[in-house]
Amino acid sequence: TIAVSFFFNSWSTVSVVLTDFFTAAAAPHAAPCFVEDIFAALREGVGDSGELTNSSLVLFGFCSQSAHSSASLSLDLANKKSSLEVLHPAAVHVSEEEEQGTITLTFDLPRSPSLRTNPVLLLAFESPLARGDLEVAFTSRSLQPNTQAVCISGDTQYVLLTGKSSEGSVNDRWQITAETKPPHMKQNLKSILIGEKSGSNISMSPLLFFSGGTGTDTRCASGSPPASLQTSFLCEMKRFLGGVLPQEHFASPPLPLDSLQSLPPLSLGLSSSETLLAVMINSTAPTVFGFTSWSSVLPVCHGELALSAALLEELRQKLDQTLVQMTDLIREEEVSPGAKESLGRLKELSALQKKEHATGGSQFRAFLLLKALQTVAQTYDAQRKLRATRADPSSSVRGSVCGLRALTVSLTKLLVGPSSANINNCHGSCAFPLTNGNNHAILLNSHIESGNAGERSPCCVPVAYEALEVVDWNADGTFISIKPDAVARECGCR
Numbered sequence: 487t488i489a490v491s492f493f494f495n496s497w498s499t500v501s502v503v504l505t506d507f508f509t510a511a512a513a514p515h516a517a518p519c520f521v522e523d524i525f526a527a528l529r530e531g532v533g534d535s536g537e538l539t540n541s542s543l544v545l546f547g548f549c550s551q552s553a554h555s556s557a558s559l560s561l562d563l564a565n566k567k568s569s570l571e572v573l574h575p576a577a578v579h580v581s582e583e584e585e586q587g588t589i590t591l592t593f594d595l596p597r598s599p600s601l602r603t604n605p606v607l608l609l610a611f612e613s614p615l616a617r618g619d620l621e622v623a624f625t626s627r628s629l630q631p632n633t634q635a636v637c638i639s640g641d642t643q644y645v646l647l648t649g650k651s652s653e654g655s656v657n658d659r660w661q662i663t664a665e666t667k668p669p670h671m672k673q674n675l676k677s678i679l680i681g682e683k684s685g686s687n688i689s690m691s692p693l694l695f696f697s698g699g700t701g702t703d704t705r706c707a708s709g710s711p712p713a714s715l716q717t718s719f720l721c722e723m724k725r726f727l728g729g730v731l732p733q734e735h736f737a738s739p740p741l742p743l744d745s746l747q748s749l750p751p752l753s754l755g756l757s758s759s760e761t762l763l764a765v766m767i768n769s770t771a772p773t774v775f776g777f778t779s780w781s782s783v784l785p786v787c788h789g790e791l792a793l794s795a796a797l798l799e800e801l802r803q804k805l806d807q808t809l810v811q812m813t814d815l816i817r818e819e820e821v822s823p824g825a826k827e828s829l830g831r832l833k834e835l836s837a838l839q840k841k842e843h844a845t846g847g848s849q850f851r852a853f854l855l856l857k858a859l860q861t862v863a864q865t866y867d868a869q870r871k872l873r874a875t876r877a878d879p880s881s882s883v884r885g886s887v888c889g890l891r892a893l894t895v896s897l898t899k900l901l902v903g904p905s906s907a908n909i910n911n912c913h914g915s916c917a918f919p920l921t922n923g924n925n926h927a928i929l930l931n932s933h934i935e936s937g938n939a940g941e942r943s944p945c946c947v948p949v950a951y952e953a954l955e956v957v958d959w960n961a962d963g964t965f966i967s968i969k970p971d972a973v974a975r976e977c978g979c980r
Contacts, residue, residue: 519724522718526721546644574693575594590662591664607646607649609647614641620637623667624663629648629650715847726828727904731906732869748968748970754791756791763791766955767801771953774955775903777958789851790847801853832855887915893908910973910975912947912948912974913946916946920944948974953970
């Protein structure tokens with residue numbers, strides 16, 4: 487929940503107090519992958535020269551590569567995520583001083599020894615600048631240097647400010663003054679900080695990063711994989727699926743997955759049966775990943791499998807084959823430019839060691855990656871078959887005969903993805919000779935052709951189906967839900 491209060495001290499001063507209780511539904515920085523996406527943007531923004539690209543300079547509000555130390559520090563942040571600590575300010579006070587023409591941000595920080603080590607303040611804007619460009623000077627004794635210039639435009643999503651390491655007692659409050667150049671643009675700055683009008687939500691989310699720290703690899707239980715490792719993997723898979731899968735635009739509303747008939751959910755973890763895992767490793771059923779209860783303040787801590795040596799080797803071989811197939815697909819298809827690098831990071835995060843322990847989070851991640859890549863491969867396989875059919879001169883003739891056609895439907899937006907599924911459908915005529923017709927359809931067609939026109943003709947319908955597999959995570963663990971008969975696999979005249 488975000489509570490916003492306005493205190494009118496005078497006609498010339500407005501104070502806005504933001505108190506953040508870190509509820510995922512309302513707090514932007516509590517949303518899944520909020521921090522991970524920031525580091526991904528930094529990492530992907532580094533060009534071949536080793537410097538930030540022009541688009542990345544705009545994204546993070548840098549006026550130039552040499553504007554101040556934030557630009558060079560951002561490169562370090564992108565490569566040192568595992569050794570960073572993150573601190574969420576407990577409250578933000580925003581006050582506007584009309585006479586001075588400034589806006590003052592006051593951050594109430596939890597007391598932490600991390601403030602002594604290279605802090606970096608990041609402001610993430612929910613609403614982009616609607617019009618014009620802003621040059622803003624941020625000034626504070628807590629910054630190093632004390633005044634730092636930031637250039638904000640419509641494509642700016644973040645601002646990075648380098649802080650000063652605390653000496654002696656650790657300050658629990660930072661006060662930063664923001665002043666626009668020229669001053670008459672202050673209303674634009676106010677809009678992106680506290681919204682267009684009084685009573686709107688705060689339009690920024692502040693975070694403090696501490697480089698040189700020991701990291702915050704939270705473990706949920708003794709022996710469980712680090713939460714940050716699991717979260718990094720899921721966030722990377724979310725970005726990969728979003729970048730590699732074709733983006734569909736649907737006129738109809740998305741379909742909630744829980745509206746489908748489902749078999750009883752099965753736990754995916756140390757207690758999973760070998761039979762279930764073996765079936766899923768070899769299944770061609772598409773898989774979607776929900777993780778509906780996941781947020782950055784409720785990290786993904788579940789996720790270990792205990793595969794037998796034989797099944798582990800089968801998983802390794804299947805994954806290696808699918809990775810090669812996916813590398814070829816990325817090279818041949820028009821996909822996101824960062825898909826190849828994202829796939830490489832997924833491979834690293836799910837690497838199965840030659841001497842894998844009896845249980846492990848890497849087995850869990852490798853299993854999820856295999857299912858995700860199988861789904862992507864099937865999606866493009868369907869598209870290639872459709873393109874081949876359209877290019878075939880005889881396709882117009884065969885296209886009128888009962889057969890399978892691709893059909894993609896929209897699913898409720900998932901935290902990982904994909905948010906659509908190819909369920910196929912059957913189209914075409916059922917004239918003699920019938921396509922995959924059974925005895926009833928043959929007799930029915932013969933009866934109609936004998937002049938009995940009062941009966942319905944055989945119809946082209948699915949006669950074989952495949953399930954849709956849904957992997958979901960909640961506070962109790964990770965579960966697999968099988969939605970039977972969701973994907974048409976074969977057509978016939980009935």
